[in-house]
Amino acid sequence: EVQLVESGGGLVQPGGSLRLSCAASGFTFSSYSMNWVRQAPGKGLEWVSYISSSSSTIYYADSVKGRFTISRDNAKNSLYLQMNSLRAEDTAVYYCARDDYGDQGYFDYWGQGTLVTVSS
Amino acid sequence: AIRMTQSPSSFSASTGDRVTITCRASQGISSYLAWYQQKPGKAPKLLIYAASTLQSGVPSRFSGSGSGTDFTLTISCLQSEDFATYYCQQYYSYFFTFGPGTKVDIK
Numbered sequence: 001e002v003q004l005v006e007s008g009g010g011l012v013q014p015g016g017s018l019r020l021s022c023a024a025s026g027f028t029f030s031s032y033s034m035n036w037v038r039q040a041p042g043k044g045l046e047w048v049s050y051i052s053s054s055s056s057t058i059y060y061a062d063s064v065k066g067r068f069t070i071s072r073d074n075a076k077n078s079l080y081l082q083m084n085s086l087r088a089e090d091t092a093v094y095y096c097a098r099d100d101y102g103d104q105g106y107f108d109y110w111g112q113g114t115l116v117t118v119s120s
Numbered sequence: 121a122i123r124m125t126q127s128p129s130s131f132s133a134s135t136g137d138r139v140t141i142t143c144r145a146s147q148g149i150s151s152y153l154a155w156y157q158q159k160p161g162k163a164p165k166l167l168i169y170a171a172s173t174l175q176s177g178v179p180s181r182f183s184g185s186g187s188g189t190d191f192t193l194t195i196s197c198l199q200s201e202d203f204a205t206y207y208c209q210q211y212y213s214y215f216f217t218f219g220p221g222t223k224v225d226i227k
Contacts (some may be wrong), residue, residue: 035216037164044206045156045164047216059214062121095163105211106154108175110163 002026002109004096009114016086016118021095022079022111030054030074033099035107036081038092038116049081050095052103064090086118122146122210126219132227135158139200141222143191145207152212155184155193158221159204167206169212 009019022034036048049070050059059071069082079096093115097107123146133139147163151171156164166175168184181196186201195202203226209211 006216014161037215045158045209045218047209047218050214050216087136100169105216106151106169106171106209107164108166110165111165112163 002098004098004109004111006094006096006111006114009094009116011117011119012077012086013120014087014118015064017082017084017085018116020081020083020094020096020114020116022081022117024077025028026081027098029077030094031073033103034072034079035097035099035109036070036079037095037097038090038096039113040092041093046092050099051079083086087115088118090116091118092116121215122149122213122217124208124210124217124219126199126206126208126222128222130223130225131222132225133198134227135198135200139195139198139224140226141206143186143193143219145189145191145210145212149210149212150186151187152210153184153186153191154209154211156207157183157202157204158207164207184203 005023005024033052035050044109051070067085071080093113095113097113100108125144126141153171155168158164172184183194205221205223207221
């Protein structure tokens, strides 16, 4: 069974940093591209970042470029999101999402999400 | 970035109704469109990809159509478990974008 479990969320002050993790199981993690998608409270979905299976290709939404860094460790079946210079508008539930096999661009499995709250 | 719009933003329907949600892209995206269902407090669930291909395990009352800029999601006979918010997503460009969502609630 495919499982994605996010962790690392919490309350952080504006300008602070946080590192999210996503632990993957039930599939060959190293064969799949991965993404982070976020959802502000009561709002819609916003794609945040993409990383290819080998980490050779990475993309970011303009809203987080230069502040967030996506990475992965295929030996540990884990995906990460390092978030720096956090702003109030970064407050959201952050989901990790698997790209369907073959780097399709749509997301066939999602984690349960981890809440990040940026507030003083 | 490719902008996605959806209509309506919300509506009320009854069990057994046939419902249609529309999604429009700001530029042509061929058939690179997915639909997701999200219930409160839960992660989104993939329903349809490639505009009209049903994801494994999704009931056949869900269907999708369209290409280019205009797409539709149809639920042929609404069930109680279908009351949720629905999002479209384009993957024509790697800067993936979602529509704002359509909330379907009980009349």
